[in-house]
Amino acid sequence: MLDMIIRGGPVMIPLLLCSVLMLAVSLERLFYLLRCRVDTEDLMDDIKLALQQGKILEAMQIAKKTRGPVAAVLAAGIAHYDKDKEHIRERLEEVAHEEVFRMERRLGTLDVMVTIAPLLGLLGTVTGIIKSFQVIAAVGGLEEPLAVSVGIAEALITTAVGLVIAIPGMLVYSYLTSLIDRQVVDINKRSSELLAILEARGDI
Numbered sequence: 348m349l350d351m352i353i354r355g356g357p358v359m360i361p362l363l364l365c366s367v368l369m370l371a372v373s374l375e376r377l378f379y380l381l382r383c384r385v386d387t388e389d390l391m392d393d394i395k396l397a398l399q400q401g402k403i404l405e406a407m408q409i410a411k412k413t414r415g416p417v418a419a420v421l422a423a424g425i426a427h428y429d430k431d432k433e434h435i436r437e438r439l440e441e442v443a444h445e446e447v448f449r450m451e452r453r454l455g456t457l458d459v460m461v462t463i464a465p466l467l468g469l470l471g472t473v474t475g476i477i478k479s480f481q482v483i484a485a486v487g488g489l490e491e492p493l494a495v496s497v498g499i500a501e502a503l504i505t506t507a508v509g510l511v512i513a514i515p516g517m518l519v520y521s522y523l524t525s526l527i528d529r530q531v532v533d534i535n536k537r538s539s540e541l542l543a544i545l546e547a548r549g550d551i
Contacts, residue, residue: 355504356478358471362464362505366512369460372453373519380450380526383415387533390418391540394425398544403428416446417533424541432542439538446534450527454520461516468509475502 352359390413397406403425410422423442427435479499 351504354500355508356471356474356501358467358474358501358505359508362467362471362508362512365460365464365467366508369457369464369512369516372457372460373516373523376453376457376523377519380523380530383450383530384526385413385415385418387415387417387537390421391537394421394541395544398425398428416443416450416530417537419446420534420538421541424538424545428545432546435542435545436538439541443531443534443538447527447531450530454523454527457516457520457523461513461520464512464516465509468506468513471505471509472502475499475505 352363355362390409393409394406397403397409407422407425410418410425420439420442424435424439427438430438476499478501
């Protein structure tokens with residue numbers, strides 16, 4: 348491994364930094380988003396039952412003790428149950444935007460790592476080929492194939508490493524964004540249900 352890093356040349360340093368940063372962000376976001384997943388169907392049923400029985404405080408506690416963005420949005424809506432429908436809707440949207448921002452945090456960094464890793468690999472390819480041509484020019488031909496192979500190895504290694512970083516990074520990024528999209532759909536659905544429940548109660 349160390350030998351490959353040395354043979355890959357100086358471009359291997361930023362590539363390794365990219366891989367470490369990408370791994371750290373991926374694991375942190377994956378852990379956070381998977382913890383956000385709860386059965387919102389059961390959550391909504393419990394809140395609906397409490398609200399229909401007039402137990403506003405209980406409904407609030409149910410939402411607050413449940414983790415995840417959907418519960419946070421519902422708690423914000425219940426807290427303003429005595430306001431008009433437009434006010435509650437605005438509060439739901441405001442908290443929903445905050446929760447989406449929390450879920451998308453650091454995804455931009457992951458996207459940048461996925462984008463620049465193959466570019467750094469390409470840079471290593473170019474510098475490796477340049478090194479090979481410099482050797483050829485210095486020795487006046489291909490009489491020293493071993494010396495030429497050093498530059499070619501650098502070119503191939505950095506390209507491979509860049510792709511090895513970018514491909515799984517793109518898969519993780521796609522998976523994380525799909526988790527966020529599902530949460531956003533759930534937030535919108537449960538927010539509409541909460542408004543309907545409050546309206547049926549005559550609160551709004």
